[in-house]
Amino acid sequence: MKIGVYPGSFDPVTNGHLDIIERASKLFDKLIVGVGVNNNKKSLFSVEKRLEFIEVSCKSIPNVEVDSFSGLLIEFMREKNANTIVKGLRAISDFEYEFQMALMNRKLNPEIETIFMMTSSKYSYLSSSLIKEVAGFGGCVRGLIPEVVEKELHKKL
Numbered sequence: 001m002k003i004g005v006y007p008g009s010f011d012p013v014t015n016g017h018l019d020i021i022e023r024a025s026k027l028f029d030k031l032i033v034g035v036g037v038n039n040n041k042k043s044l045f046s047v048e049k050r051l052e053f054i055e056v057s058c059k060s061i062p063n064v065e066v067d068s069f070s071g072l073l074i075e076f077m078r079e080k081n082a083n084t085i086v087k088g089l090r091a092i093s094d095f096e097y098e099f100q101m102a103l104m105n106r107k108l109n110p111e112i113e114t115i116f117m118m119t120s121s122k123y124s125y126l127s128s129s130l131i132k133e134v135a136g137f138g139g140c141v142r143g144l145i146p147e148v149v150e151k152e153l154h155k156k157l
């Protein structure tokens, strides 16, 4: 069984993330969206909420599973029996960091491969942090995030 993991903080999930999830789900028997828990990083939404947003938004894709992890991604992959990491690339600026992470993960476990998927151009400028910033100042982010996220975001900010 081919199992891929798409890791990230997803604080909150955006339509850019969902586009990658939809496309990546076609490449694997199972795609696990891994919500990383980093206690040193302040997040707007709790892990439970972040998981719920992804679950609700992906309910029509049967081979997508959502789970959280803390610590090393490589360890999470081992627990899940997964061997491919999926990452999305938006711009050259993503490349350097992702390249570094991919090489480090390969050093930690040479059996695990990282694949990169290009963003759809309509979402190439989207990031969770930009969504939070714009919504925080009252800007309209409709169409850039799932409806369930939009509702909660307005309540929160």
Ligand code: ADP
Pocket (backbone or CB within 6 Å): 007, 008, 009, 010, 011, 014, 015, 016, 017, 020, 086, 087, 088, 089, 090, 094, 118, 119, 120, 123, 124, 125, 126, 127, 128, 129
């Ligand atoms: P961010 O907070 O920057 O949105 P995440 O850590 O939640 O980032 O992102 C998880 C993964 O999704 C990363 O591989 C990131 O490059 C990718 N990603 C984020 N936004 C997009 C987008 N708009 N299009 C494609 N990939 C994306």
